[in-house]
Amino acid sequence: MEERRTLGLQWRLVAVTAAAGALSSGLAVLGVWAAREFGFGGIEALAIGAAAGLAGGLVASVWSFRLARAIKHRLWNAGDLAGRIRRGDLSARLPVSDADEIGELETQLNEMAAYLEQAVGQLSRLAEQNRRLAEEAGRGAALEERARIARDLHDTVNQQLFVLSLRTAAVRKRVAAVAGSLPPGGDPVSVPSRTAPGSVSPAAGSAVGGIAGGPGGAPGSAGAGSTEFATQLLGELATLEEMARAAHSQIRELILQLRPTTLEQHGLGPALAEYVKTVAEREGWEVESEIDQTIRLRGSQGEALFRVAQEALNNVSKHARAKRIRVSLTQGEDGEVRLLVADDGVGFDRRAGIRPTAVGLAGMRERMAAVGGRLQVRSAPGEGTEVLAILPPEPAGDGDSAANRPGAGDTAKPVPGAAAEAADKPVPERSG
Numbered sequence: 001m002e003e004r005r006t007l008g009l010q011w012r013l014v015a016v017t018a019a020a021g022a023l024s025s026g027l028a029v030l031g032v033w034a035a036r037e038f039g040f041g042g043i044e045a046l047a048i049g050a051a052a053g054l055a056g057g058l059v060a061s062v063w064s065f066r067l068a069r070a071i072k073h074r075l076w077n078a079g080d081l082a083g084r085i086r087r088g089d090l091s092a093r094l095p096v097s098d099a100d101e102i103g104e105l106e107t108q109l110n111e112m113a114a115y116l117e118q119a120v121g122q123l124s125r126l127a128e129q130n131r132r133l134a135e136e137a138g139r140g141a142a143l144e145e146r147a148r149i150a151r152d153l154h155d156t157v158n159q160q161l162f163v164l165s166l167r168t169a170a171v172r173k174r175v176a177a178v179a180g181s182l183p184p185g186g187d188p189v190s191v192p193s194r195t196a197p198g199s200v201s202p203a204a205g206s207a208v209g210g211i212a213g214g215p216g217g218a219p220g221s222a223g224a225g226s227t228e229f230a231t232q233l234l235g236e237l238a239t240l241e242e243m244a245r246a247a248h249s250q251i252r253e254l255i256l257q258l259r260p261t262t263l264e265q266h267g268l269g270p271a272l273a274e275y276v277k278t279v280a281e282r283e284g285w286e287v288e289s290e291i292d293q294t295i296r297l298r299g300s301q302g303e304a305l306f307r308v309a310q311e312a313l314n315n316v317s318k319h320a321r322a323k324r325i326r327v328s329l330t331q332g333e334d335g336e337v338r339l340l341v342a343d344d345g346v347g348f349d350r351r352a353g354i355r356p357t358a359v360g361l362a363g364m365r366e367r368m369a370a371v372g373g374r375l376q377v378r379s380a381p382g383e384g385t386e387v388l389a390i391l392p393p394e395p396a397g398d399g400d401s402a403a404n405r406p407g408a409g410d411t412a413k414p415v416p417g418a419a420a421e422a423a424d425k426p427v428p429e430r431s432g
């Protein structure tokens, strides 16, 4: 073992023992000498000397006891520290009182605790980073899967519905042209009887039977009813065409929901503007929209706000029966991004229980919380509904989002509006 201290513990013990010996024998000799000086006889002088030596020995024992006790306490403290380290309390340290072997032990233990504390801190930071990476990977996988489904839908059902709507339109135009050339009571149109019953409405089914004059048709109805039938057929074809067109537009919207390409390519502002326009056309709404298209949030924050807008608008369409709808996306001076979807519809009582299968509001809240934002919902029966999603400014230098938000990122502030959030508390959380 490396010899570090010149004045080690063994030398102190030797010094104390030697001093104790010297003290007691010195006092004994002094006692004898003094007794002789005062005229005591030989035996008496020896007795006095022995008593003085004994007193010196006693003083020396107290001294040694104190030294041994100090050593014992320092060793106990060192043992205690080792125990605390074993139990995971790495913040404790020992006072280093003396530069001896125990002082060395205390220093080493202190350094070990400090090193472990640092290592454990690093490990927990790594674990946290690992957890975040795993979460992001999971989110990435989910996004990838959604993108794949969107691609498949786009390449299959979407194309077929498009072709279906075109062909139905073409057939309707041909039937219209042929019907236009029908002589009154004539029967130039022959619709194949393989048209499956049930694929069109019963009215069309009987009409087809009628014009074909086939086994299902009423005898004699072909000539008299052809004009009427052609009109019915045209009506059915128009309905089919409309249904195919609606299905095509629904599937396109579904694809957009699964994979908002504008969001990936251009960021939140343009994607939201496009989405609001699509929904407004579909629902026949007049939407007052104030969307700042320079807000180019992407990544998880852009996605979260986009999905919140989608769900809020879905709720307006499903529940609100609104006349006026407002959508706004703005960014404050401090970089805070605010998304508002408001309607003047029937509203709802936020304190009344929401059925357990309703996860839309809770989902919006969770999405916002996951990206460091928050959601406020204001509603009352008959007074419309306001859904406000707030994303606080990012601290400067937070790569992804700061770069996506003009003006954001320079002024990091604590999240304001704790009171507003408290006011929002009564909205029941997801219960199922």
Ligand SMILES: Nc1ncnc2c1ncn2[C@@H]1O[C@H](COP(=O)(O)OP(=O)(O)O)[C@@H](O)[C@H]1O
Pocket (backbone or CB within 6 Å): 315, 316, 318, 319, 320, 343, 345, 346, 347, 348, 354, 357, 358, 359, 360, 361, 362, 384, 385
């Ligand atoms: N804009 C709105 N207007 C009226 N009622 C709403 C609106 N948004 C939400 N609600 C009410 O809140 C309930 C919960 O909404 P949500 O969690 O999105 O579930 P879901 O839409 O599946 O019903 C709805 O069932 C509805 O009663």
Ligand SMILES: [Mg+2]
Pocket (backbone or CB within 6 Å): 311, 314, 315, 360, 361
């Ligand atoms: Mg909903």
